[in-house]
Amino acid sequence: MxxxxxxxxxxxxxxxxxxxxxxxxxxxxxxxxxxxxxxxxxxxxxxxxxxxxxxxxxxxxxxxxxxxxxxxxxxxxxxxxxxxxxxxxxxxxxxxxxxxxxxxxxxxxxxxxxxxxxxxxxxxxxxxPVEAKPYRLEFIGDSITSGEGVIGAREELDWIPAWFSGVHNYTAMTADAVQAEYRVISQSGWGVLTSWDNNPKGNLPDIYEQVCGLLTGERNEALGAHKENDFESWQPDVVVVNLGTNDNGAFHSPEWVDEGTGQRYKQRLKEDGSYHEDDLAAFEAAVVKFLGKLRRYNNTAHILWAYGMLGIPLMPAIYRAVDAYIQSTGDKKVSVFQLPDMTDETAGARTHPGLLAHQQTARELSGYIKGLLSGS
Amino acid sequence: MxxxxxxxxxxxxxxxxxxxxxxxxxxxxxxxxxxxxxxxxxxxxxxxxxxxxxxxxxxxxxxxxxxxxxxxxxxxxxxxxxxxxxxxxxxxxxxxxxxxxxxxxxxxxxxxxxxxxxxxxxxxxxxxPVEAKPYRLEFIGDSITSGEGVIGAREELDWIPAWFSGVHNYTAMTADAVQAEYRVISQSGWGVLTSWDNNPKGNLPDIYEQVCGLLTGERNEALGAHKENDFESWQPDVVVVNLGTNDNGAFHSPEWVDEGTGQRYKQRLKEDGSYHEDDLAAFEAAVVKFLGKLRRYNNTAHILWAYGMLGIPLMPAIYRAVDAYIQSTGDKKVSVFQLPDMTDETAGARTHPGLLAHQQTARELSGYIKGLLSGS
Amino acid sequence: MxxxxxxxxxxxxxxxxxxxxxxxxxxxxxxxxxxxxxxxxxxxxxxxxxxxxxxxxxxxxxxxxxxxxxxxxxxxxxxxxxxxxxxxxxxxxxxxxxxxxxxxxxxxxxxxxxxxxxxxxxxxxxxxPVEAKPYRLEFIGDSITSGEGVIGAREELDWIPAWFSGVHNYTAMTADAVQAEYRVISQSGWGVLTSWDNNPKGNLPDIYEQVCGLLTGERNEALGAHKENDFESWQPDVVVVNLGTNDNGAFHSPEWVDEGTGQRYKQRLKEDGSYHEDDLAAFEAAVVKFLGKLRRYNNTAHILWAYGMLGIPLMPAIYRAVDAYIQSTGDKKVSVFQLPDMTDETAGARTHPGLLAHQQTARELSGYIKGLLSGS
Amino acid sequence: MxxxxxxxxxxxxxxxxxxxxxxxxxxxxxxxxxxxxxxxxxxxxxxxxxxxxxxxxxxxxxxxxxxxxxxxxxxxxxxxxxxxxxxxxxxxxxxxxxxxxxxxxxxxxxxxxxxxxxxxxxxxxxxxPVEAKPYRLEFIGDSITSGEGVIGAREELDWIPAWFSGVHNYTAMTADAVQAEYRVISQSGWGVLTSWDNNPKGNLPDIYEQVCGLLTGERNEALGAHKENDFESWQPDVVVVNLGTNDNGAFHSPEWVDEGTGQRYKQRLKEDGSYHEDDLAAFEAAVVKFLGKLRRYNNTAHILWAYGMLGIPLMPAIYRAVDAYIQSTGDKKVSVFQLPDMTDETAGARTHPGLLAHQQTARELSGYIKGLLSGS
CATH class of the missing domain: 2.60.120.260 (Galactose-binding domain-like)
Structure with a gap:
């Protein structure tokens, strides 16, 4: 110095x-x-x-x-x-x-x-003083929302922190476009029901109410990562859930075996390549359940399921689940929005969305969210 | 670690x-x-x-x-x-x-x-081994070539290192576009004849043959900054000189007084706002002289005077000087290229060219240099 | 001559x-x-x-x-x-x-x-000879698909043919991007169930099987507009249905009265501004029925409901209807795709999508269709 | 009707x-x-x-x-x-x-x-009434200024009117950007001294003062094409001369023989490929002479030589000529501006600038002209 x-x-x-x-x-x-x-x-x-x-x-x-x-x-x-x-x-x-x-x-x-x-x-x-922004957004997602692959050459394959970015990320850009403060809850590989490799513990919903419930180890425990989050102190106007990409991956990945219990977990495809009805239903039930939990902790927020940066194979199931949730609860502040698919031109490292993909998503998502914010 | x-x-x-x-x-x-x-x-x-x-x-x-x-x-x-x-x-x-x-x-x-x-x-x-690139470029310039203002918000006014970039710079982008290794010799505020404030020591030509002759202090002396550069070991295919912007500034700035000798230096404007002929001639003579020095140290390179990212008021004088050099020497591997002017949309910090201006310059300049390299 | x-x-x-x-x-x-x-x-x-x-x-x-x-x-x-x-x-x-x-x-x-x-x-x-292209697309739509507003200044309000374009249109651009021949069946103001003003005759499904069943008058009759179309001679690989925008409009427009019978038609909103369940169900039934008709005439085509260039308020209903159709028929070659919403920057004349909106839609839609064509 | x-x-x-x-x-x-x-x-x-x-x-x-x-x-x-x-x-x-x-x-x-x-x-x-715009521009040029190649596929080679455009043209776009009315005097293949094929009659200066002096035939004579233009009724703020491209072409084309007199015309290259000094001097003299004529007919306009959309080989000669004109007359409202070179990406039909090249030129040229208009 x-x-x-x-x-x-x-x-x-x-x-x-x-x-x-x-x-x-x-x-x-x-x-x-x-x-x-x-x-x-x-x-x-x-x-x-x-x-x-x-x-x-x-x-x-x-x-x-x-x-x-x-x-x-x-x-x-x-x-x-x-x-x-x-x-x-x-x-x-x-x-x-x-x-x-x-x-x-x-x-x-x-x-x-x-x-x-x-x-x-x-x-x-x-x-x-730092002036408060007029809105608040919360994003819940996986590697896409973690900005994996935004940094780095296309040929990079290593899974290392260097390729992640929270700044050059559709979350930050969307928040900026709608003049909002924002928070992100995300984890690469995780889903609504399981992670991409069928691990039932790799789901965001189960740890949602803790400050940072997916962290392990004594130090993080001591730092309070597993404490209940103080939801009252920060209520978002919109909760954006960008999950489903890894739940689809689970259908195409080998089973996961719980080494402790020997129990096997697998989201199954049928012989014709379509989703097994029971496992798809389990995914949809997980969506419905997560919506219920999100509503409990976010009383007035619009809950937006935003999905599609790496394809939309589970979109019908997401729409069904959101519909089922709305029908059963009467809660109408829930909707679904399709995000633009990554292309060869917009890809980043590790075959994940690059900077251009995040920018395009932010443009389209912020347009939709502006509509929600002005209409509510 | x-x-x-x-x-x-x-x-x-x-x-x-x-x-x-x-x-x-x-x-x-x-x-x-x-x-x-x-x-x-x-x-x-x-x-x-x-x-x-x-x-x-x-x-x-x-x-x-x-x-x-x-x-x-x-x-x-x-x-x-x-x-x-x-x-x-x-x-x-x-x-x-x-x-x-x-x-x-x-x-x-x-x-x-x-x-x-x-x-x-x-x-x-x-x-x-690191594979050599097929070409070599040398850039000589001022704050523009130093990438001043590429980083930072438009409202930034402080002159600090943080706002400079050698990577997000037309030099790096141009070299990349023509598959060249490159070197940069540059200093904010300096010119061919004087710096923007009429200081006759603020000129790049005088220190060109030293490794880094503009550095001062004992440590830099000891590090060899003032040693003669080893030109034989690295001969460029094209030398790009992007100077003149501060020489124009000198016409619009107060005189500079040498505190040691009391001597006053000033590039003068006439009452009608045009350049004083004698001072313009001094600038042109400095260009001619610098071209001669560049040729001595770079026997085969094409020497390209590239100017215009912050306006082209001295372009007629530059063309005259280059013409005079060619006429007097018969050296035909010298030419002039106008760079695209910065606009409101492409400006960066400190009213200097921003990232978009550097990208536009690199596109146009590399197009011209490709023509030189393929024709030579 | x-x-x-x-x-x-x-x-x-x-x-x-x-x-x-x-x-x-x-x-x-x-x-x-x-x-x-x-x-x-x-x-x-x-x-x-x-x-x-x-x-x-x-x-x-x-x-x-x-x-x-x-x-x-x-x-x-x-x-x-x-x-x-x-x-x-x-x-x-x-x-x-x-x-x-x-x-x-x-x-x-x-x-x-x-x-x-x-x-x-x-x-x-x-x-x-004119070489055939490898694929065939059919587009069914309303004013958006008719290219209304692609030509003309933003302030234009007249409903005149001059503002329409079949060439500067997402249909043509999408077909070009996937190397396909294409056909368009479209009518401004029309929908799946009714037109924007609740006229039950303003629906595309009823006239789908005729060469051009929406035309009236003796001359068009004589020209064969009402003859059954020869579907066997031209079977598309993908049928894109871009309908729903006017069906939503009907909920927000006054009733339509059949002057002959005095019967009144109206898609109703409830007091809270949401769709009346019965009328939404009627829309969904119309979607299901149309899908069935499309499948009868296009045995092998993928049927794609593409919707969203002027908002997505009926998207949940479309997903429900497509789901219901798939559940009841087992027909899996049907899917839904959300199109990018028009913005202030991409609008054309008559508050309809302009050239930029059509280009963006073509980029995203052709990306999705390429996936369909390569996967089938 | x-x-x-x-x-x-x-x-x-x-x-x-x-x-x-x-x-x-x-x-x-x-x-x-x-x-x-x-x-x-x-x-x-x-x-x-x-x-x-x-x-x-x-x-x-x-x-x-x-x-x-x-x-x-x-x-x-x-x-x-x-x-x-x-x-x-x-x-x-x-x-x-x-x-x-x-x-x-x-x-x-x-x-x-x-x-x-x-x-x-x-x-x-x-x-x-049609409101007058605040400024007036006159453009004098060749095929580039005639918009040759703006329309049509890149592979088009026929020289036909269909490929020309006056609307999708840098002249129209530049005038629009600076809020100016504009006029164009242009002819494909023509130059300052000769046309691309060394025909000394293919020069714009000789016919400048007539309404449209390059037209031939009795009908055009009768229509008044050869009458002296009424310069007083429309005085431009800026005259843009985009000539030189065909004068360079003449150096690389066979001689032109006057069939009447047998006289031969040829702008010569020397053995080393450089311009023959005498012929280059003739070109420069033609530039100087044309500037004098332009000034006679446009007393107050800024005269701007704008050159470069198809390369800048004659730029040093243009600068010399403009310099010589200024030195000999004291007329300071004359300057030179380099236009951006066409690239593979911006080319149109007939290897002429396409729409993107005209747009880029208009952006850069209008920026420079705005400076002229605000400074005068």
Whole structure:
């Protein structure tokens, strides 16, 4: 920190105008971010700002992006340990900068050692209020919503955090287009009923009510990942559920065997290649059940099932399930929206949607959501 | 470096297939990079790679971008000191990755304490040859060529390294489009004759033959910045000179007073707003002289004066000077090309060309250069 | 025809390699075209070509576009009467030109006097075979599919043929993208069950099996518009049904009174603004019934309900109806696809989709249809 | 004109608010249009409008486009003879429509029989004033400016009027972007000094002062094509000269022999492929001379030499000539602007600039002209 020694440390817990995006336990000393797209936001009138970050992992390291006045300026891997990172320096002391430090990578269900925390900032300036945006969106999804493959060359095949992005993501772009704050709950490979490989534990609904229920390990437990989320403190206007892609994958993947019980799980195809009726019904029941849970925790939100960036094979089942939910509950603030399919031109790394696919989705999805927001 | 302790250190000087882009002194232990767009390139068959970087500054810190298989994955400010930075980890050990670590910021004539070095890498893999590209380009320019304003919001006014980019730059894009390696010699505010504020020392020609002659301070002296560049080792096919924008600025800026001698310098406008003939002639003479110097050091290159991203007021003078050079020397491998003007839609930060302007310039300039390369 | 007097007349009925697009009665002397996008296609090795057209109307005149080697070269209104129109002249006698004369305007249910015929051509050359394309598409739709509003300024409000286009239309673009011949059955304002104003006669299903059953008047009767279409001679690979937009309109429009019987027709909304269950069920029944009719006449085609260019309010009902049809018949070659919604940027005249909206729809729809064609 | 018999004929000479674009002799009964982009413009409050056109040709027929409220609605070849063409019908009687009937094809120096006239209109409505635009542009050019190749498939090789467009042309787009009325003086194959085949009569400067001096034949003589143009009645703000492409062609084409005198004409290349100094000097002298003539007839206009859509080989000579003109006259309202080169992606028919090339040129050229107009 040569030349910046005059800066003064503020613990995050002491900053009145600190804004935190994404689910947290409420703890501020330090602030732990769990989900992709989660962020710390500050309006700071200063010539420089550093932030003290703490990161750990066994396998999958964390990445952050730094946005200054809404423009991504830096993107970096975080080494393990506790470090001071310079956000900006040498700027006009009198100008107010809007700063966002954004988690670029999803919560890692597969790495109990992965965590990301922010302790403090150092600055020569003062903090100002961050204006709230008029709307709030929540996105629930899988690898698509985690931005897997947005970064990286098309030929990349490794499953590593570097290829994920929370910033260059349809969630962030959609929220920006409709002037909304947003949260993301997502996990690569997971679905409504099972994960792509038929693992019944790989479903988002079961962990929805916890702060970040898919994390494992003692440290995450201690950090409060399994605590009940405080839904009252942040109620979305629209909940976007982008799930189903991995539930379809399960029909085309081998069975999953529970090593403890020996029980076998498999979403079956029939000989003619169509979905087995019983297993399709199980998927639809899971959708109906998840809608019920979402409504319990989000009383007034419009719930939007948005699906299609990697094909629409389960769309009829999703429409049936949403219909069944509406018929049985009378709840009419639920609808379905088809997202544009990725093409050769819009693909990214790991045969996942690339930047162009996320941009196209954001354009179409934000158009639909604007209609919902203006009509409600 | 948790989990990566098994990696083995290689000093850069020991790596047979290390490729360095940009002018250097030839020293490899460590490698010092001076100019924007300079880079270290490796083809590495490994699961992980770290690089040991050393950075210092009094005022203007260095930034680097990391490209994996030609895609920018990370961009970060470098703290002062010597650090290990992780380039990638957790990848397939058998796959060969092309890695470029690129200097994002120009050589800093205003900060004698600014330097950037690379000492070593740590990896579990092996290095393979990097294939040479069929062509070589050299770009000589000012803030435009330094990529000032490519990064950052439009309202940004601070002159800080964060807003510069060597990667998202017409130089890199043009080189890519014509399949060329490239080097950049550039400095914000400088011109052919004087800098924008009439300082006669702010000219690129005078320092052209040194490795990085605009750097000051003992450390840079010791690093060899003022040594004669080894032109024989790297002869470009095309030298692109994008200068003149600041020479025009000098006509519209106050005089510059040499504090040592008291001498005053000023490129004058006449009362009707047109250029004073004598001062315009001085500019043209500087162009002619620079062309002569460029030819001395680049015997076979096509020399291309490319100008226009921020207007073309000096274009008639540039054409006259190039004509005069050709007439007096018979050297016909010299030409002029007008670059597309920045518009409201393509502007970036600090009223400099933004990403869209650099892309448009690269499209048009690479088209012209392809014609030169195929015709020569 | 000055200077072109040496050309020789060929009646269309005499031309071996004449290709006709769109439903006809089979009559060739003259050829009568009914639907938008219908066309005469010729490969002609000649220096010039004229075509003898006959057009009539009481209110809505016909328009044609001329495509030379797939590029639209001319677009014109047809005056009433019988005229020779020059298609091209002054070209190289030895070169083969692909010529399409395309009907730009839909069949006009509201004008019994409207008809379009082609009698003969004059040329100095010879006709060559027109190669068949690998696929066939049929589109059934309303004003969107008729290309209403593709031509004309946004402020245009008149309902006139000039604003329609069969060439600059998602149907033509989609067919082109998947290498298919195509036919269009469409009528502005019409739906599956009723027209936008609740008229039960304004439905496409009832007239589907006739060559052009929505035409009225003695002349059209005599021209064979009400004859049963020869389905065996042209079986599509995919039938695209883009209907529902006017069925939704009926819910929001006043009742329609049959002046003969005094009977009143109205698709009702409930007080809370939602669809009346009985009327929605009637719409769904109409969809199911139409699917059954389409399957009877198109034994092997994939039937695709494509909907959404002006919103998706009836999408749940369409999915339910398609589901019900599949459940009751076991017919699995039926699916639903959501089309991208028109935006402010993509709108054309008369608040209908403009050229950009048709292009976007064609991109997304052709992507989906390619999947169908490769998978079947 | 079935159904339109109630319309009333107005001879053009009787219409107070008739606006004519492009050079004419002033005659109104009929109005003769000579150059591409010339037009008749009317604001008419009517339900319908027909126009009586007269067209003749020996070889090259005329084409027109009809614009309604600035949108091209129809484009058609004109048969020889005198015909009524319907412009619009069936529209709201109360609405005012802006109508432009635009000549799509250049004046034809090679066809003494080619002419285009408008006699009268028929309408049920009234004419209103057409508001003048704030600026005026004049374009002088060759095939590029005549829009050759904008229409038609890339493989087209025939030189026929069908491939020309005055509407889809950088001239029209540039004028629209800067809110200007405009005129075009252009001829395929012609240059400043000679045509592409060294014919010294193929130069625009010699015929500049006549209404349309390149036309031949008794009829055109009688129509006043060779009368001195009335420059006082229409003074442009900017004269854009896009010439030089064919002058370069002359250096690469065989000599032209005057069959009358036996004199031979040839712009020569030297053995090393460079321009012969004497012939290049002749070209430059022709530029200087033309600038002088342009200034005589356009006292206050900025004269802009714009060149580059098919390469810039003569740009140094153009700059030298413009410089020489400025030095010898002191006239400073003259400048040079490089136009963007056509690429594989932007090419049209006959290896001429296509629609995308004209759009790109219009974007860049209008940006430069806006600077001229705001600065003067």
């Amino acid at each position: 040569s030349g910046d020694a005059y800066l003064q440390v503020h613990r995050l817990a002491e900053i009145e105008h600190l804004k935190i995006h994404g689910r947290t336990t409420g703890g501020l000393d330090p602030v732990t971010l769990f989900w992709t797209g989660s962020a710390i936001e500050l309006n700071v009138q200063a010539s420089g700002l550093w932030i003290e970050v703490e990161s750990g992992y066994d396998q999958y390291e964390s990445w952050i992006s730094i946005l200054i006045n809404s423009v991504p300026v830096s993107r970096q891997m975080l080494n393990a340990g506790r470090h001071w990172i310079c956000v900006f320096r040498g700027m006009n002391l009198d100008t107010v900068k809007n700063i966002r430090i954004v988690k670029e990578v999803q919560a890692m269900s597969g790495d109990p050692g992965c965590y990301l925390q922010f302790h403090a900032v150092r600055t020569d300036g003062a903090f100002l | 948790s989990g990566d302790a098994y990696l083995q250190v290689h000093r850069l000087a020991e790596i047979e297939h290390l490729k360095i882009h940009g002018r250097t002194t030839g020293g490899l232990d460590p490698v010092t990079l001076f100019w924007t767009g300079s880079a270290i390139e490796l083809n590495v068959q490994a699961s992980g790679l770290w690089i040991e970087v050393e950075s210092g500054y009094d005022q203007y810190e260095s930034w680097i971008s990391i490209l994996i298989n030609s895609v920018p994955v990370s961009r970060q400010m470098l703290n002062a000191g010597r650090h290990w930075i992780c380039v990638f980890r957790g990848m397939n050990l058998d796959t060969v990755k092309n890695i470029r670590i690129v200097k994002e910021v120009q050589a800093m004539s205003g900060d004698p304490g600014c330097y950037l070095q690379f000492h070593a890498v740590r990896t579990d893999g092996a290095f393979l | 000055s200077g072109d007097a040496y050309l020789q007349v060929h009646r269309l009925a005499e031309i071996e390699h004449l290709k006709i697009h769109g439903r006809t009665t089979g009559g060739l002397d003259p050829v009568t075209l009914f639907w938008t996008g219908s066309a005469i296609e010729l490969n002609v090795q000649a220096s010039g070509l004229w075509i003898e057209v006959e057009s009539g109307y009481d209110q809505y005149e016909s328009w044609i576009s001329i495509l030379i080697n797939s590029v639209p070269v001319s677009r014109q209104m047809l005056n009433a009467g019988r005229h020779w129109i020059c298609v091209f002249r002054g070209m190289n006698l030895d070169t083969v030109k692909n010529i399409r004369i395309v009907k730009e305007v839909q069949a006009m249910s509201g004008d019994p006097g409207c008809y379009l015929q082609f009698h003969a051509v004059r040329t100095d050359g010879a006709f060559l | 079935s159904g339109d018999a109630y319309l009333q004929v107005h001879r053009l000479a009787e219409i107070e608010h008739l606006k004519i674009h492009g050079r004419t002799t002033g005659g109104l009964d009929p109005v003769t249009l000579f150059w591409t982009g010339s037009a008749i413009e009317l604001n008419v409050q009517a339900s319908g409008l027909w126009i009586e056109v007269e067209s003749g040709y020996d070889q090259y027929e005329s084409w027109i486009s009809i614009l309604i409220n600035s949108v091209p609605v129809s484009r058609q070849m004109l048969n020889a003879g005198r015909h009524w063409i319907c412009v619009f019908r069936g529209m709201n009687l109360d609405t005012v429509k802006n109508i432009r009937i635009v000549k799509e094809v250049q004046a034809m120096s090679g066809d003494p029989g080619c002419y285009l006239q408008f006699h009268a209109v028929r309408t049920d409505g009234a004419f209103l």
